[in-house]
Amino acid sequence: MQRRTLIRSSLAVGAAAVLPVAAQSTWPTGKAITYLVPFPPGGNTDTLARVIAQPLGQALGTPVVIENKGGAGGSVGSALAARAPADGYTILGGTISSHAINVSLYAKLDYDPIKSFTPVAMLGSGPLVLVVPASSPCKTLSDVLAASRAKAGAGGLSSASPGTGTSPHMAMELLAHQSGVKFTHVPYKGSGPAVQDVIGGQVDMMFDTTLIVGPHIQSGKLRPIAVTSSSRLESLPDVPTIAEAGQKGFDMGSWQAVFAPAGTPRPIVARLHAEIMKIVATPEVQARLKGFGMLPSAMTPAELGEYQKAEVAKWAQVVKAAGIKAE
Incomplete structure (x- = not known):
């Protein structure tokens, strides 16, 4: 049993x-x-x-x-x-x-x-692109870092993003962390208003995807400085990576x-x-x-x-x- x-x-x-x-x-x-x-x-x-x-x-x-x-x-x-x-x-x-x-x-x-x-x-x-207004005197990443150091007392150059914790914000923080240069974060509610204020010169720079900044680069309203990936973008072959521009090891997508x-x-x-x-x-x-x-x-x-x-x-x-x- x-x-x-x-x-x-x-x-x-x-x-x-x-x-x-x-x-x-x-x-x-x-x-x-x-x-x-x-x-x-x-x-x-x-x-x-x-x-x-x-x-x-x-x-x-x-x-x-x-x-x-x-x-x-x-x-x-x-x-x-x-x-x-x-x-x-x-x-x-x-x-x-x-x-x-x-x-x-x-x-x-x-x-x-x-x-x-x-x-x-x-x-x-999706790699991000660091851009500045067409009116900006900055042409290279070295220019951007130097300009931000010169304004260190005022918090450095201002950098727009679609919000705190978003990848454009974190790309700025990663650059600040690796370079030792300060920037002032300016968060917006979305990429749309952020990019418009960069184009208008109210904000000094921003990181965002080519989907967001690409059309404005093509129209000449924004100047691309560098891309966050480890290799150059097919759509922006003349724009160096941040690593190539001096911040070795920088890689973000x-x-x-x-x-x-x-x-x-x-x-x-x-x-x-x-x-x-x-x-x-x-x-x-x-x-x-x-x-x-x-x-x-x-x-x-x-x-x-x-x-x-x-x-x-x-x-x-x-x-x-x-x-x-x-x-």
């Missing part, structure tokens, strides 16, 4: 162990996948999600529905994704802000950017990636990664990414995880050195 009870118990345990595997093998079942975007509609993260969602749904044979949950630099939507079931039916558009900077910027964060998520796919990284809640089964992550990479590799999406000023990526989930850890450590140093606090 006791032996039969033990056999029944063993069979029950075995069946329970098989259930998750069976569930994984049938994923997706036709249930919609929620693609959480932790920013309002219209921005880069939202636009990329809409580029990816439809073909991803077609490849998986199930709808992929975008849900925008903006707030606190991507923290609100990221926290929601972190609490979602790890069953493959929730994915998140994560960024340098939500998954590398915010953990040092905010005193309290309702998720851990590393422990709360499983990396799925890196979509790409405003990256976009896809994450899933921690514990999402590996076979599901592998399938999501494979399908997203196929989409990113298509000529249409490659063209869209380059149009955003982004360099497409082919990182594996493991490589994305290691890259993210390095980014968290890098920006923790910059935030601490600058004494930045979220607004």
Whole structure:
């Protein structure tokens, strides 16, 4: 009797162990996948999600529905994704802000950017361009640093950004950290008003993507000084990198990636990664990414995880050195 009870118990345990595997093998079942975007509609993260969602749904044979949950630099939507079931039916558009900077910027964060998520796919990284008004006397990075040193008593040159903790703001802080030169941060509510005030000369300079500053460079209203990537941009071949211009080791991109809640089964992550990479590799999406000023990526989930850890450590140093606090 006791032996039969033990056999029944063993069979029950075995069946329970098989259930998750069976569930994984049938994923997706036709249930919609929620693609959480932790920013309002219209921005880069939202636009990329809409580029990816439809073909991803077609490849998986199930709808992929975008849900925008903006707030606190991507923290609100990221926290929601972190609490979602790890069953493959929730994915998140994560960024340098939500998954590398915010953990040092905010005193309290309702998720851990590393422990709360499983990396799925890196979509790409968008270098930023340091620009000044066409009327500025600065022609090179050396000119910018010298001009800011000369105004050190007044806080240095002013630098616009779309907000505290955004990648343009952090690019300025990284340059200040590495060069030892002070700048005065001037935060705006978005890149639009920031770039207009730089064009008008009310602010001395700014960092932003080619999507934002590119048209104004072409029109002659802004002068490009340097790019934040480790190599020159195809669209701005005559503009040096910040590293080439004297700040060796400077390398920064405003990256976009896809994450899933921690514990999402590996076979599901592998399938999501494979399908997203196929989409990113298509000529249409490659063209869209380059149009955003982004360099497409082919990182594996493991490589994305290691890259993210390095980014968290890098920006923790910059935030601490600058004494930045979220607004």
